[in-house]
Amino acid sequence: MSPFHKMTRHQLHKHPLFLARAEFLDVEQRIQLAYRRAKLVLQTWNLSTQDVRDLTKKFWDMYSDPLYILDGAAFNVLVFSANLYCGTVAPHASKRPDLARLVEQGLNGDIIGTFLLTEVGHGLDTHSVETTATLIHDGFIIHTPHPNAAKHMAPTTPIPGIAKWGVVFARLIAHGEDHGVHPFNIQITDEHGMCPDITSSRLPVRVGAANLDFAITSFNHVHIPSSSFLGTSLDKPIDPYSLLNKYIWRIGVGSASIPLDAANMVAGAATISTDYSFRRHVQRPGSGVVPVITFRTQQLPILQAVASAHVLRAWKGSYIDYLLQPNNDPREWNAMGFVFKATVTRLATHHVVRASERVGAQGLFGHNLMAEWEMDLRAMSIAEGDIVVLSIRLFLNALLKKLVLPEPSHSEALLSRHASSLFMKASSILSSLPDGHRDPGYNQHILPRSESAVLALGHAFAYSAALDSGIPPPLLNLFEVMCIRQDEAWYVENAGLTQVKISEMEDAALTAAVPNLTHYVDSLDVREYVSWIPIQSDERWEGWVSKIKTFRPEDQRPLSVAPKERQISAHL
Numbered sequence: 318m319s320p321f322h323k324m325t326r327h328q329l330h331k332h333p334l335f336l337a338r339a340e341f342l343d344v345e346q347r348i349q350l351a352y353r354r355a356k357l358v359l360q361t362w363n364l365s366t367q368d369v370r371d372l373t374k375k376f377w378d379m380y381s382d383p384l385y386i387l388d389g390a391a392f393n394v395l396v397f398s399a400n401l402y403c404g405t406v407a408p409h410a411s412k413r414p415d416l417a418r419l420v421e422q423g424l425n426g427d428i429i430g431t432f433l434l435t436e437v438g439h440g441l442d443t444h445s446v447e448t449t450a451t452l453i454h455d456g457f458i459i460h461t462p463h464p465n466a467a468k469h470m471a472p473t474t475p476i477p478g479i480a481k482w483g484v485v486f487a488r489l490i491a492h493g494e495d496h497g498v499h500p501f502n503i504q505i506t507d508e509h510g511m512c513p514d515i516t517s518s519r520l521p522v523r524v525g526a527a528n529l530d531f532a533i534t535s536f537n538h539v540h541i542p543s544s545s546f547l548g549t550s551l552d553k554p555i556d557p558y559s560l561l562n563k564y565i566w567r568i569g570v571g572s573a574s575i576p577l578d579a580a581n582m583v584a585g586a587a588t589i590s591t592d593y594s595f596r597r598h599v600q601r602p603g604s605g606v607v608p609v610i611t612f613r614t615q616q617l618p619i620l621q622a623v624a625s626a627h628v629l630r631a632w633k634g635s636y637i638d639y640l641l642q643p644n645n646d647p648r649e650w651n652a653m654g655f656v657f658k659a660t661v662t663r664l665a666t667h668h669v670v671r672a673s674e675r676v677g678a679q680g681l682f683g684h685n686l687m688a689e690w691e692m693d694l695r696a697m698s699i700a701e702g703d704i705v706v707l708s709i710r711l712f713l714n715a716l717l718k719k720l721v722l723p724e725p726s727h728s729e730a731l732l733s734r735h736a737s738s739l740f741m742k743a744s745s746i747l748s749s750l751p752d753g754h755r756d757p758g759y760n761q762h763i764l765p766r767s768e769s770a771v772l773a774l775g776h777a778f779a780y781s782a783a784l785d786s787g788i789p790p791p792l793l794n795l796f797e798v799m800c801i802r803q804d805e806a807w808y809v810e811n812a813g814l815t816q817v818k819i820s821e822m823e824d825a826a827l828t829a830a831v832p833n834l835t836h837y838v839d840s841l842d843v844r845e846y847v848s849w850i851p852i853q854s855d856e857r858w859e860g861w862v863s864k865i866k867t868f869r870p871e872d873q874r875p876l877s878v879a880p881k882e883r884q885i886s887a888h889l
């Protein structure tokens with residue numbers, strides 16, 4: 318047995334699979350690497366069916382692991398295979414040994430589970446799914462009636478040596494009638510290739526992101542047995558809309574898991590940009606050589622990222638405690654997950670972009686991670702609940718009082734007062750609209766306020782959690798001013814602040830934080846995950862440069878058309 322089999326889960330970043338330099342691999346190899354890494358993670362964490370079904374602490378701990386900042390594609394596999402697929406099938410396991418076995422295989426990485434809901438023509442309007450499942454005497458015929466009904470995104474292409482299964486959402490047609498959209502368990506690939514009558518077209522790689530085999534999947538009259546049906550009943554549902562929402566409840570779990578990785582990216586970006594800014598020196602007239610961290614223009618965005626990383630870590634802790642409480646109201650649980658996702662993902666995007674700019678040209682390359690995170694975060698803002706659309710739905714339900722959200726623990730804090738004021742303002746606009754939320758004025762005046770209100774609430778929750786956890790005051794203050802800056806006018810109009818006062822608050826917080834920057838970054842505790850990237854040290858950089866493709870005069874070749882160039886011409 319190799320020594321790596323004995324590694325604890327916290328050492329996986331030192332495993333050869335995670336030390337492999339993905340930038341030196343081609344797309345095919347990178348995709349396979351992502352699946353192999355995901356399998357290694359699954360085998361190390363060893364989740365049980367019960368962990369996935371009941372959402373135990375171990376389940377959330379697995380998704381909180383900072384390891385995934387090294388490979389967003391492997392994280393994606395864990396989300397759709399362990400959460401979406403296994404999580405949807407797991408509740409059936411107690412009565413169906415065949416499904417129990419599939420879930421066990423999925424959680425051990427012996428099969429890959431996928432989740433096929435979105436269609437080319439239907440994304441957020443999931444209730445319009447057009448893939449059909451026609452009831453026949455011994456099962457169903459699954460069919461893609463036209464190209465726009467093909468499933469979009471789910472990574473369904475064959476991976477050598479490992480079968481893929483899918484929960485496929487299709488409209489049940491029974492005796493010629495539409496019986497609503499239901500989940501079906503279908504084998505998509507085997508160890509060698511696609512299963513009969515199923516086609517998967519791999520989409521070209523997403524710009525800048527970790528590579529995965531996102532695809533367009535079509536079914537051509539695929540005959541499946543009756544046991545594939547994972548729905549509650551073949552009868553026509555009374556409320557097909559609510560039923561589909563129940564079937565896809567694991568998307569809410571995905572919404573809650575994804576930001577755990579995004580929060581780790583903030584800590585990673587804070588660490589990389591700090592370390593670079595101490596190492597990078599420039600000549601300054603009169604002062605000799607100084608590190609770039611000397612400049613306020615580095616200090617502010619970097620310390621803001623450090624502050625957010627600490628705040629988000631505190632919020633993450635209290636949020637997971639909330640998730641683990643028994644008897645949470647499911648609507649509130651989903652809404653809290655969504656506030657968490659929207660806020661963390663937006664904050665992470667803000668910090669990763671700014672921190673990556675502060676390391677100059679180095680920040681543009683995937684091998685230094687931050688540029689890749691930027692694109693991974695773009696995807697996170699869409700997958701498992703699009704931030705804009707879910708904000709609209711959450712805000713509407715809150716305004717209509719169909720949903721009551723808990724209050725941040727410090728309701729008197731400035732950020733909490735701001736959030737509550739945005740909700741009250743929208744509520745008063747709503748009550749002035751003749752046709753309420755169906756009035757055109759709702760679209761015009763309230764829709765555009767939805768996301769900022771949800772984010773304001775998220776900032777208030779994050780701030781309260783950080784205050785309760787006792788993070789250093791300079792970091793808490795920096796976070797608070799950064800949030801204030803997102804809606805300065807409100808604070809000037811309603812909280813007695815002025816622009817000058819806000820700048821003074823920011824300056825005071827930053828001045829107090831700067832001397833402790835190294836300590837704050839060390840205590841984020843993610844350096845060992847990013848220490849191997851080329852930008853982190855001279856030694857890493859030199860070792861890495863020696864591996865990249867280099868052209869020397871002695872390598873000159875005749876000026877003929879090289880094979881690769883011929884391949885390009887063939888596509889013209």
Ligand SMILES: Cc1cc2nc3c(=O)[nH]c(=O)nc-3n(C[C@H](O)[C@H](O)[C@H](O)COP(=O)(O)OP(=O)(O)OC[C@H]3O[C@@H](n4cnc5c(N)ncnc54)[C@H](O)[C@@H]3O)c2cc1C
Nearest residue numbers: 397432433434435439440441470471696699700703705706
């Ligand atoms: C990385 C990644 C992985 C994914 N993996 C899977 C997977 O495994 N399985 C799967 O089934 N799907 C998957 N998806 C697809 C994902 O679920 C959809 O992209 C998502 O639901 C949005 O659908 P869409 O892209 O078709 O956007 P659209 O529905 O076309 O929406 C585009 C935009 O239109 C606007 N909009 C749409 N509806 C409304 C509305 N009602 N009100 C206001 N504005 C609106 C919003 O601005 C929205 O962002 C994945 C997506 C990503 C990015």
